[in-house]
Amino acid sequence: MNYYGSYVSRLIEEFSRLPGVGVKSAQRMAFYVLNGPADRAEALAAAILEAKNTSKYCKHCYNITDDDICYICANSKRDARTLMVVESPQDMAAYEKTKEYGGLYHILHGAISPMDGIGPNELKVKELLARLDADSPIAEIILATNPNIEGEATAMYLSKLLKPLGLKITRIAHGVPVGGDLEYVDSITLMRALQGRLEI
């Protein structure tokens, strides 16, 4: 029912399409826009259009950036011999937050998932291979796809694809998360933590 007129109803509908937003939250957002100053609504609308129309992929790593090359690839202090392959820009950001990784990234924009019709051709795999040509300085590729079925399948696929190139291919370690409680960790993770044990 169209209690507040068609424009507000449409705004509620548009907000409720966003991930994690139900009708009640969408309604709160719509009334926040209606009750706020006009320049706040304009700033939100402009930010949506600008981000959508102006952001582009970095030519090297396929991160999202304002310029042709992202701030990580443009930074000559980063170690160009190490390349970490991740599924999404958010995963890249998660590793950047650790401030422990000084190499470069390659963003696949997804993971292999035959159920959703996503194969290597839908990902930035060709683009990854193009970065590994003869005069590339890359010596190690770290496969940091997600530790779920799709991410593991992608890591497996890439390791088979890249092994013949003679590079060092590694996968981030599986194990018990720091701060966790062994009692609540699933058996597969416990098993992997045992298999991956290191001498101290």
Next chain:
Amino acid sequence: MNYYGSYVSRLIEEFSRLPGVGVKSAQRMAFYVLNGPADRAEALAAAILEAKNTSKYCKHCYNITDDDICYICANSKRDARTLMVVESPQDMAAYEKTKEYGGLYHILHGAISPMDGIGPNELKVKELLARLDADSPIAEIILATNPNIEGEATAMYLSKLLKPLGLKITRIAHGVPVGGDLEYVDSITLMRALQGRLEI
């Protein structure tokens, strides 16, 4: 840190201003916009601007509407003798959903709250009085402001203001909510439910 370029960062910031949206949710929303088709982003931006710029208050009840007069006030089948005073369009919608109320509404757009600097002049109180002139058909005013401190104060204020006009002034009943468990109902509500008991 500006991981995804300035445009995406600005979009994340704008989304996180919306009520109930944290940085993580704002990031998910921004990537939803980035990864979706351009016409979805345009539809969202257009809906924000249209709702903000085109929606107006109903001349009679101050509901939000596309036209000068809202669909409730324009409906001649509604009982013009009864007027329900509510704080917000959402409260009006909540009563409309019951399909039990056939009268008209008046929306105050807030409640008296001296702490927030909101007095009767910040609400649509003058506009309510203007509706109660000599040739108005209104015979009963139902005060349906929220059952909290501000809503009660507003109801009290309006009842004192409107009593001299010789109209029937009523307040929605306080009591135990249907489907609730007495054990978990607060003492004031239990007391009000006892005071307001009806013969069956």
